[in-house]
């Protein structure tokens with residue numbers, strides 16, 4: 213199994229301690245991406261990635277190799293300390309550079325583990341935001357570990373191990389989980405947008421060229437009858453409304 217760690221902490225301390233504990237429970241190859249070392253400039257807000265294609269981002273040469281590594285991972289480990297009740301700027305800047313993936317989802321077969329540490333507050337909210345971002349990429353299942361240090365030196369190792377083992381088993385099983393209704397709705401929103409005459413050119417190209425427009429969700433993910441029907445109805449409504 214291949215695991216890629218995308219580390220949103222600028223130092224190797226509390227959050228890194230949890231990463232190292234998690235790694236002890238996983239078998240496979242690990243690649244560490246430290247966003248602090250990647251020097252990704254702040255997103256300019258040019259909209260090029262969204263409107264014209266990710267290759268038109270002025271920071272494509274830095275961002276794309278990271279995205280490619282994540283695409284090739286079986287398991288993604290995304291980490292951040294809580295900064296002012298949110299993710300670190302390092303991680304937020306990276307997520308901003310992946311906003312185009314929210315429109316053009318590609319991670320349907322990947323599982324992820326979110327790791328958040330904090331002095332005392334914000335960890336639930338921040339891990340929820342990271343979970344949502346990963347789901348907007350299309351990620352199939354997200355596990356979460358949070359540690360409110362309260363000044364302690366050591367995290368709750370037993371509870372970290374428990375979640376890490378669940379993550380490992382899920383990655384190794386190759387099993388793809390049925391999506392939440394909210395994930396299906398987002399899929400259908402972007403699919404419907406691909407039929408809009410004055411829609412976003414890069415999105416229209418992607419949805420038609422990949423053939424995703426012919427699916428009710430990520431092609432690798434099996435939907436039961438009810439969710440299939442839900443997706444079809446949702447798409448019809450959204451296509452009309454949009």
Ligand SMILES: Cc1cc2nc3c(=O)[nH]c(=O)nc-3n(C[C@H](O)[C@H](O)[C@H](O)COP(=O)(O)O)c2cc1C
Nearest residue numbers: 221225226227293294295296297329330331332333
């Ligand atoms: C700039 C900054 C902002 C922080 N904001 C919060 C916060 O809003 N709430 C909180 O409980 N802890 C906050 N902390 C504490 C860190 O979240 C906590 O120490 C975390 O475990 C640090 O992780 P690290 O060792 O990987 O850097 C902040 C720390 C820094 C440096």
